[in-house]
Structure formats: structure tokens, C-alpha cells
């Protein structure tokens with residue numbers, strides 16, 4: 402793969418001489434060429450910036466040197482596999498740089514990187530470049546750097562290490578974070594028993610067992626737990642879809658009431674807004690004491706993400722059930738809630754089935770209530786076999802749904 406980098410700070414890219422990327426260059430796997438933008442600035446001061454049109458702080462990089470530098474790079478090709486490079490321009494407003502993007506770029510024979518500085522590069526340079534080669538503006542992350550060089554160092558390493566022959570055992574590329582969505586498992590090496598200033602720290606025994614199946618299972622569990630604790634947004638659907646075993650599900654106790662109150666307010670706020678004061682939405686009208694009282698009148702289950710080291714286990718879902726006060730053959734289900742950021746992954750369905758499964762012998766049907774304006778919820782319950790109940794709903798602004806219990 403050929404990589405060209407244009408910058409006003411060539412020394413910033415010196416780390417690419419080191420370690421695996423440095424070796425890959427010496428092994429001819431990577432052909433990295435760094436160009437000094439000032440070599441393409443031909444005024445007395447070799448200036449590459451000027452004050453911004455329209456005013457404002459800082460300076461903007463002028464188009465002339467950039468156009469000349471990029472044309473020089475293109476003209477110094479083609480490589481045997483590409484006529485022009487794919488130009489990657491780091492910028493805080495770019496598309497997020499991810500492992501998936503790194504994999505896509507690693508499949509390209511020729512990449513060029515334009516490192517901006519100051520307040521950025523004159524916008525016409527992007528037009529100039531787009532007329533000659535593919536251009537992608539890429540951001541390393543949602544924070545502000547002073548220039549593109551650091552981003553290029555990270556991108557070249559993330560892309561370069563994916564090329565065959567760069568990382569010794571390609572096997573290790575497989576089980577990494579962001580490959581397959583789960584974070585990596587904790588790693589240990591000798592000594593198995595570490596004397597740390599009077600504290601004996603031991604390696605998890607399973608890792609010393611030689612039982613590879615048990616080790617693989619433990620490592621997967623650690624990856625799910627860590628991901629759930631640190632990056633629930635990465636959790637593949639499978640991790641929360643119906644897979645309650647990935648979660649810590651228990652019968653709620655008064656100590657859970659505070660978090661339950663927070664979760665129910667978060668899950669019913671949209672319904673509350675829709676009501677616009679026309680009716681009371683009970684979960685929003687409750688205080689902590691009401692939630693505690695509810696734990697006495699219903700059996701409530703809480704689902705927590707089994708968190709990794711030390712991180713508190715997050716309450717991500719709940720549901721409750723009880724024999725209907727007026728008709729014990731009917732099992733009432735209520736307060737089904739899933740943290741808004743985890744909805745749509747099947748956890749709600751799993752919790753509904755959990756509550757239904759606890760209906761006692763003799764139960765002939767289920768009954769629950771949801772918001773009359775909550776079309777999504779009503780569709781969800783219909784998909785679970787519920788139908789609108791005849792007659793007046795349990796409370797204003799609601800609709801009751803019932804389902805016969807199948808034997």
C-alpha cells in the first residue's frame with residue numbers, strides 16, 4: 402500500500418518510522434512518503450496561511466500550495482494498482498473514523514492524507530481535489546485537535562496493522578475490541594500470584610485450568626460484561642435480545658425503587674408530553690414512596706447489565722405482574738420498561754415473556770394497560786398477541802389490552 406502525507410510538520414510523522422509500521426515500511430509492505438507543504442509555497446516566506454475572509458480568529462491555509470502539493474502527489478503516481486490516491490482529510494467535522502472505515506481504507510492500494518492546521522484549509526482546495534480523486538473528510542473523534550497530524554498517525558497505524566504481514570499473528574486481530582462489536586477481555590501474564598505491596602493479586606483460576614472451552618466462555622462473558630458496562634451502545638442485538646441470561650434479573654427490593662422511579666419517568670416522559678395535561682400518566686405522577694408501595698402490591702423484576710470490574714450494574718429494564726385484584730384468573734402485567742437507549746433490541750419482549758411466565762396455575766389470560774396515543778407500544782403488544790379490551794380503560798388516556806393464556 403502507498404501512503405502519501407502532506408503536512409507543514411513532517412517531523413510529526415516520525416513515529417511512523419517506529420515499531421510495526423516502521424518494520425512494514427522496511428519490509429516493503431507500506432510505502433509511506435511525507436511531503437512538506439512549504440515546498441510548494443514559492444513566496445519569500447514560503448507562507449501557507451492568510452487571514453480569513455469574513456473576519457474571525459486565526460488564519461486559514463491558502464489554496465495555492467495545497468493544490469500544487471496534491472497535484473504533485475497525484476503526478477508522482479500511478480501505482481501499479483491505482484491511478485490516483487483516495488485523499489483522506491482529517492477534520493473535526495468529518496465522518497467518524499471507526500474500525501469498519503479502517504478496514505475499508507486498508508483495502509485501497511493508495512491513500513493520501515492532507516494535514517490541515519490553523520483554522521483549516523481554504524474550502525476551494527476540497528473542490529480542486531474532488532475534481533481529481535476521491536476525497537473523504539474523516540474525524541478521529543468528538544474533541545478538537547490543533548491539526549491533522551495526530552489523526553493521520555492514528556489512521557495510518559489502524560489501517561497499516563490490518564495489512565497482511567504487518568501484525569505477526571493475524572489471529573490476534575480477530576479477538577480485538579471493535580472487531581465483532583464487543584470490547585476485549587481482561588488479559589493476564591506471569592506471575593499467577595502477584596505480591597503487590599502486601600496485596601496478593603491472583604489471576605482468575607479459569608485461566609490456569611487448561612480448559613479451553615471454559616476459558617473461551619469466561620472470556621466471552623467478560624467481553625459482554627465489559628461492553629455492557631462501558632459501551633452499551635456497542636452491544637450487538639444478540640446481547641440483549643431475549644437473552645436475559647446476559648442480564649442480572651432479580652425480583653426488585655425497596656433499594657431498587659429510586660432507580661425504578663428514574664427509569665419509569667424516562668420511559669413515560671414522551672407519553673406525558675403527548676397528554677399535554679389532558680390526563681394523568683400514573684408512572685409520572687408517582688413519587689419514591691409510591692414505587693416502594695408498588696413493590697408490595699406487585700411482583701416486580703428488575704434487569705441490570707452484569708457490569709465489568711467495579712462499575713455499578715445499570716438498571717436497564719423492569720416489569721411487574723400480579724393476579725388482577727378483581728379477577729384472580731387474570732394475570733395483570735405492568736410497568737414494562739426498557740432504558741430508551743436500549744429499546745428496539747428485544748429486551749422488552751423478553752421481559753414481557755418473563756412476567757407472563759410467572760402467572761400462576763389457573764391463570765386464563767393476561768391484561769395490561771398502555772397509553773392510548775402510544776401506537777408503537779400498542780403495535781408491540783399486538784405482535785405479542787394482545788388485543789384491545791372491550792369496555793372502559795383502567796384510566797383516562799389509556800387503552801387496556803388482553804390476551805388469552807394458551808395452554
Ligand code: JD8
Pocket residue numbers: 491492493495516517518519520521539540541542543544545546547548549552
Ligand atoms: C484537522 C486544523 C484545528 C479545527 C479550529 C482548532 C480530526 N477529531 C479531530 N479534532 N480536531 C481535528 C482536526 C483539527 C484541525 C485540523 C483535524 C486542521 N485543525 C482547527 C477547527 C477549529 N482549529 C480532528 N481528524
